[in-house]
Amino acid sequence: MLYSVKPLMRLLLLPLLLMASSLFAQSKKPDATPSKEVEQYLAEFQKIVKKKALYADSIDWAQLRKEVKEKSRGLRTIEEGRHVLDHILHTLRNAGDKHSFLIPKEEVATLTSPSYAGQQAESRYLGDGVGYLKVPEFTSMDASVGQTFSQGIQSQMEALQTKHTLTGWVVDLRQNTGGNMNPMIEGLKPLLGEGIYAYDISPRRAFMKEKPRYNWSGKEQQPRSGAAAPTPQQVAILIDSLTASSGEMVAIALMGRDNARVFGQPSAGYTTANQDFKLSDGAYLLLAAGYRMDRTRKPYLNRITPDVVVEYSPKDTPDKTIEAAQRWLRETK
Template identity: 65%
Template sequence: MFAQTREPDAKPSKEVVQYMDRFQQIIKKNSLFADSIDWGQLRNEVQEKVQGLATVEECKPVIDHILLTLRNAGDKHSFFMPKEKAANWTSSSYEGKQAESRYLGNGIGYIKVPELVSMNASAGQTFSHGIRSQLEALETQNKITGWVVDLRHNTGGNMHPMINGLQALIGEGTYGYFILPRHKYKKERPLRSWSGKEKEQRAAEAATTQRRVAVLIDSLTGSSGEMVAIALKGLGNAKFFGQPSAGYTTTNQNFKLSDGAYLFLATGYMADKNRNPYLNGIAPDVVVEHSPDAAQDKTIEAARRWLLEPK
């Protein structure tokens, strides 16, 4: 908690003015939705709301107002992360979920990839290694002819360790694009995966990418979870099962602020390796009715049936 020092008739402190000016400048220059905002009106509203504020900590309601303006302009993805939460975001002591896998029989391997709410390099390496090692173990112990990649309830976080972990299925090279309409020079940024492994090992992994991949999504597959799904969407041997995804497919760029907080701002959107854009989420190829946890998983069963069909 912080002490309230607001005096409504007093001018805001220099620190507050600079902080809020910088916050608005970042959005105006970089936001995918910047052109849909009345910046004159917003500046006036911010100037009114910061009156009497003495510290950056007191700016949170003003920040919330700016983000609400972004929401009303069509941005459902950008968010503000206070410095306390940002410290946990980069901490090496990540205790979130890790990937889970099992053999489903009949040559089908299953891997469930959860969210990864960490930007710490060590935590990311542990996460991606867990995915890779489980894929390799299933390959070693069984004759795998098809894969189920379960991204249901993957609400996002850090996409890159997820992509790295699934590289044996996604393959090397370009797996998608960030489309950045407001970038001055580089409107399209290719996303590439490269292992640096020996030629023979890459050839073996290339054979893996030719197997069918059933991707499971639902309404809680969001943000980076959707980015991973889009990376798989570009594969010619993939099919999607479940429910439409959450629709947080804009790409969030992080901007560190002077107090250690972060603004995660939607600056573009993702396209698959064939440059098909995804602005409003991902629709499954096969819609499957949600089944309660205690019942037979209808989505997995639908995926199994497709994987066992003759090619």
């Protein structure tokens, strides 16, 4: 049987044409212009980072803008643009920033809730006139929860001082990964004394390069004139590789005072001073905008190295770090 050539060729060409059409449709790029909402949100985010970030000068902004434009093609909602924000933060990471991060609006509600299931501070008497305080991370942003946390620390300190004559303290910040620094600082107020406990240095803000911080409620205010400082007590500060961010800030606040010494392992190295920015969708950007100096104006640009490095103790064995701190407190009474 003979077949006509033309119908046969049409049968062969039809699948090829359909395939080519499909490939062309898939290769078409989405609308190059994102929605106005997305465009404004990304512009807001980039403006904050460029103006405030500690490492902003290490970024190729022309290249980053090109990448943001490409990655935002066709986006219609802010939620769809999360990967673009991640890319900007990743670019900051590559420039040297290891501390900036975003809190999505969904998580903000949890952090500001008046209910808090996190750990509270612990205390006990170690003997030889030494009190022990374990200060854990604190992640709530709710004022009432923060007040309860700080009052808990002070109540435990008062209880120990009522029962025992204390000449020194062990403040254990090991595994304190950070969070909200202010309630920790407020709780430790009796050990910090009055006055400036640290400085935030913001190199990109020429009009305010040095910002002092004070020890009550984390607010900047002048110390009360003529107020007597508490009796100085020795303080042994314990840190490890999980002491990070606000945990490191608390250590720095204590380290600058007299009669203080640090024991343990080098900290995590998140010592940049983060500034929070509320974004238009309710999310928060916590941006590394500066670094911290202690009250003696010693800067901390990376990890905190202990005065006395102590190896980790295996589980269910005596805590060598606490033992080293106790020896120092006994020897320097």
